[in-house]
Amino acid sequence: MEWPALPLKDGNLLGFGTGTAWYKHDPSDPPNPELVKVLKAALFKGFVHIDTADSYGTEREVGTAIKESGIPRDKLFITTKVLDGWRDVPAALRKSLERLQLHYVDLYLLHNPYVIPTTEDLQNAWKGLEAVKAAGLARSIGVSNFQRQHLEAVLEVGTEVPALNQLELHPYLQRADDFVPWMRENGVEVSSFKTLSPITVAAGGPLDPVLTSIASNHKTAVSTVLLSWAIGHNIVPITTTSSSARMDEYIAAIALKLSAKEEEEITQVGLQHHFRWWGKKFFGQDDRS
Structure with missing residues (x-):
């Protein structure tokens, strides 16, 4: 199967994440064999974009899974992020690469601006990237x-434009004030986490019957429909599961082509409801930005 990609970063438009709560553990603990098993299963299923972060405590498992899979490095796209190490980004990345057993990552992200005290600090951290x-x-x-x-x-201040901004984005949080178009006008592509929120942490909203109907029409799963909606908007969804069957559902989103009417219905019904999972303390209750 030919996986679609964003040309500016050669990154595949579907990523397998490792930020789920049950994956996380103290980095000093031995590697989690269950996570290594899940990651190898994902790699063998065909996922080539693996997303991790130093704060997840899962970089060693990603590195072990890559090594044990035998898949050539140049066939994979590996993303990791820096959180507390923003003051010395080169040192933080060297530690991440050691845990990943890699010489480089394909994409390195500054994880969270809210842990960085000042605008000047933020700009200096970017210079580190x-x-x-x-x-x-x-x-x-x-x-x-x-x-x-x-x-x-x-x-x-940057001489490099951020290739991508990974943030919570789904039909119930499409971002207000033309934020996504503005990013693209400035050369910044978009990746999403919690893409499946309308059927997981925000289930019971107005999209439930819409997604069920569209999935039934295509004889597919509602998760496949939601991921296809994101991919259809050139968004890189990051999602995860320990279930082999769910992995198949997610991969099926690459081939599923929703009609323009179906995509628009998901978009418009999604706009009727607001839900935010990440960073609620940074936003007002009705803030959709």
Whole structure:
């Protein structure tokens, strides 16, 4: 199967994540054999984009799974992120690469602007990401959980434009004030986590019957429909599961082509309801930005 990609970063439009709660553990603990098993299963199913972060405590498992899979490095797309190490990004990435057993990552993200005290600190952290790209330790660099003001601060001083912003995005949180078009106008692509929220943490909303009907028409799963909706908008969804059957559902989203009417119905019904899972303390109750 030919997996679609975003040309600017050669990144596949579907990623397998490792940020789920049961994966997380103290980095000093031995590697989690169950996670290694799940990751190898995902790789053998055909996932080539694996998403991790230093704060997840799962980089060693990703590295072990890659090594044990035998899949050539150049066939994979590996994303990781820096959180607490923002003050010395090169040192943080070297530690991540050691845990991943890799010489470079395909995409390195500044994980969370809200842990960085000042705009100047944020800009200096971004310069650290530019340094690791220049050193060949990261093929592409980007950000995660950034709002417009954070991106504007980076664009003000950066010699590199963030390749991508990974943030919560789904039909119930499509981001207000033309944020997604604005990012793309400035050369920043979009990746989503919690893409399946309408059928998981936000189930029971107005999209339930819509998604069920569309899935029935295509003889597929509702998760496949939601991921296809994201991919149809050139968004890179990051999702995960320990179930082999669920992996098949997710991969099926690559081949599923929703009609323009179906995509628009999901979009418009989704706009009728608001739900945010990540970072609620940073936003007002009705803030859709």
